[in-house]
Amino acid sequence: MxxxxxxxxxxxxxxxxxxxxxxxxxxxxxxxxxxxxxxxKSVFFIISNEFCERFSFYGMRTILSLYLKDILLYSESDSTIIYHVFTTMAYFFPLLGAIVSDSWLGKFRTILYVSMIYACGNILLALSSAKPIGIPQAPFSLVALLLIAIGTGGIKPCVSSFGGDQFVIPQQEQQLVAFFSVFYFAINAGSLISTFLTPVLREDVHCFGDENCYPLAFAIPGILMIVSIVIFFLGMPLYKIRKPEGNVVVQVVKCIWYAARKNRKSKEKRDHWMDHAEEKYGRTLVEDIKITLKVLVVFIPLPIFWSLYDQQGSRWTFQATRMDGRLGATTILPDQMQVINPILILLFIPLFTYGVYPFLAKFNFLTTPLRRMVWGGFFAAAAYAVSAGVAAVLEASDPVLPSDGLCQLRIYNPYNCNGTFAIDNVLPATNIGSFGYDNLEVDCYGTKNYTYSFNHCLLPSTNATGTVELTEATGYVFYPSMDGLIQLVDDINKPEDGLPKIRTLVGNPSKNYTITFWDEDEVGLQFTSGNSSLFSIDPGTYAVGNSEYELNLGGVYTAVAQLTDDSKAIKEIHFYEITQSNNVHILWQVPQYLIITGAEILFSITGLEFSYSQAPPSMKSVLTSAFLLTSAVGNIIIIIIESIKIFDRMSYDFLLYVGLMVADMIIFTFIASRYKYPEKKDTNESVDGDNVKPEKRLSHQSAKE
Structure with missing residues (x-):
């Protein structure tokens, strides 16, 4: 040649x-x-940006439910609703973000601009959580959550695909697969670290005179979000930036709307109602939409799964506040239990991919995506059955609260002599021994006269009378003092933050006595006698005077101080446990986290792969977006159920979700059995094949995003 x-x-x-x-x-x-x-090299900026952003999001969301309940003072039910409204928006805005990115701004500018909104939300949340700033906490916190939802949702559909744009295909297919593996690792690493760290910042740091420090716990994720913007911007000279080419979601919606209108008005019969749009939008788009609609029918039952899965950060966290987190010298905080999920995800993905699925395939079991998703749904139901059992055990130790028409009286005697206490038409004369305590439930209404009588005490008078105001369904503390009868509204509920609470009572409250609790590190916590409010205190063993007392998570305690004979000092402290401390260890939540994570592998990741593999080439982003939207609908279901407040007991609520999930999976099984998989045209497009195209990997890696 x-x-x-x-x-x-x-x-x-x-x-x-x-x-x-x-x-x-x-x-x-x-x-x-x-x-x-x-x-x-540009992808390293994108991966670093994703790590910081996921750290910011999961760090903030981990402590969000407790912030709503403990600081903004929403009820547990309302806190759950707000938490899931936020999650709903976070999964709804990706649709808008994709439209803005593909139609107007492009991926780079969408990520950059929306991230700035995101960071503003983080900063506002940190500022609003700091009381000394002086801004209204609740409204500004909710505005901040809206900005964060817009931010995280807006960039969600852009970051991973923008990273994929940096590679030359097909020459760099293997590098692209490796990129998404590292990208997914960055997501879970950011989630793992922040889920562990932010509860520690919340609990162990004290700021602005509070026993916790939510401002710092929110500020650190905010700083990481700012760092993510800086990192992303610095990579700009290296990025391959594509111009927006129009959003297929918009075209699909227009085509379906046109076909539906014409089908309603036209008398011409077609084989399929979508065929009415063929003249305007072309046969290819119409046929692709037909296939897409068949898959969307399969998606109808999916939201129920998310209504269970997404309560890990709300109801399961509230459940953990009622449990004992002590583990040796350390204490596991309620919101730290969420760290189990990202740890197990990193372990379970290779376990299922290379162990479970190949083994079950030998028995022709779980060989199709829809079968795996069905079992994933049943696993979720099993997780909630376990959590319902744990909740039932916890409820057995809950305090008995005053019911309608009644009130509870807790009467203390801070003196070294016997006495009697009576309330006209409510409480007959009741004997109370020296330094005694009595808990009574009585009819409760209106203004009543009381009488107390003591013998040989330090009181100015051995007999005293007066009036008390009683309101039904309320608990009260009564104790006689040198200043007369002290009446306090009592709260014996399990502490919402899980920490033990204590109240100190002294027979001479007008004199400023100081009671010092010495912890195991010999750090003194001081309480003054003039303040008999309930205080939160870290769990542990405390030395008071010559005695030691154990204050455990979830307990409510009263310390009654005995004065010396000359009433000049405190002689002894008498302790009473009013509400039983948490006696179920927090590690009993581990089984439900194990099962729900297995459900996530079977249902969530498989569902993303199913939506991608079954979609026509032009519809892959549409079905992936639709699959993510099922999560938003699932959170709406939680909001509806919580708003109705069907049950007062958490265990019954969890059993309700078990029933919904089982019924939903029966329906899903019926729909799945009628679904016909399209013929495989390419071995790389197989549903269960190990050879997954890079773009299929992209949808897989976005599961945690």
Whole structure:
């Protein structure tokens, strides 16, 4: 072969016509071209940005439910509703983010601009949680959550695909697969670290005179979000930035709307109602939409799964506040239990991929995506059955609260002598021993006269009378003092933050006595006698005077101080446990986290792969977006159920979700049995195949995003 002819053939092989004469050294083999395409350095900026953003989101969301309940003082039910409204918006805004990105701004500018909104939300949340700032906490916190939802939702559909844009396909397919593996690791690493760290910042740091520090716990994720913007911006010179080409979701909606309107008005019969749009939108788009609609029918039962899965950060966290988190010298905080999920995800993905699925395939079990999703749903139901059992055990130790028409009286005697206490038409004369305590439930209404009588005490008078105001369904503390009868409204509920609470009572409250509780590190916590409010205190063993007392998570305690004979000092402290401390260890939540994580692998990740593999090439982003939207609908279901307040007991609520999930999976099984998988045209497009195209990997890696 002549040299000139060889060059001509090489030129054609490399896409050059006979008329285009290549320059010296320009003709290379395919292998040489692949070697020359370097791994894009820009992706390291994208991966670092994703780590910081996921750290910010999960760090903030981990402590959000407790912030709503303990600081903004919403009820547990209202806190759950607000938490899931926020989650709903976070999964709804990706649709808008995709439209804005593909139609107007492009991925780079969408990520950059929306991230700025995101960071503003983080900053506002940190500022509003700090009382000294002086801004209204509740409204500004809710505005901040809206900004964060817009931010995280707006960039969600853009970051992973923007990273994929940096690679040359097909030459860099293997590098792209590796990128998404690292990208997914960054997501879970950010989630794992922040889920562990922010509860520690919330609980162990004290600021602005509070026993916790939510401002710092929110500020650190905010700082990480600002860092993520800086990192993303610094990579701009290296990015391959594509111009927006129009959003297929918008086209699909227009086409369906047009077909539906024409089908309603037209008398012409078609094989399928979508065929009415063929003249305007073309046969290809119409046929793709037909296939997409078949898959969307399968998606109808999916939201119920998310209504169970997404309560890990709300109801399961509230459940953990009622449990004992002590583990040796450390204490597991209620919101730290959420860290189990990202840890198990990292362990379960390779376990299921290389162990569980191949093993079950030998028995022809769980060989299709829909079968895996059905079992994932039943696993979720099993997780909630376990959590209902744990809740039932916890409820057995809950305090008995005063019911309608009644009130509870807790009467203390802070003196070294016997006495009697009576309330006209409510409480007959009741004997109370020295330093005694009595808990009574009585009819409760209106203003009543009381009488107390003591013998040989330090009181100015051994007999006293007066009036008390009683309101039904209320608990009261009564104790006589040198200043007369002290009446306090009592609260014996399990502490909402899980920490033990204590109240100190002294027979001479007008004198400023100081009671010091020495912890195991010999750090003194001081309480003054003039303040008999309930205080939160860290769990542990405390030395008071010559005695030691154990204050455990979830307990409510009263310390009654005995004065010396001359009433100049405190002689002894008498302790009473009013509300039983948490006696179920927090690690009993581990089984339900194990099962729900297995459900996530079977249902969530498989569902993303199913939506991608079953979609026509032009509809893959549409079905992936639709699958993510089922999560938003699932959170709306939680909001509805919590708003109705069907049950007062958490265990019954969890059993309700078990029933809903089982019924839902029965329906899903029926729908799945009627679904026909399309014929495989490419081995790489197989539903269960191990050879997954890079873009399929992209949808898989976005599961945690």
């Amino acid at each position: 002549s040299e000139e002819k060889e060059k001509s053939q090489n030129g054609e092989a490399n896409g050059l016509s006979h008329d285009e004469k290549p320059k010296n050294g320009e003709i290379e083999t395919n292998e040489a071209q692949e070697e020359k395409i370097r791994y894009p």
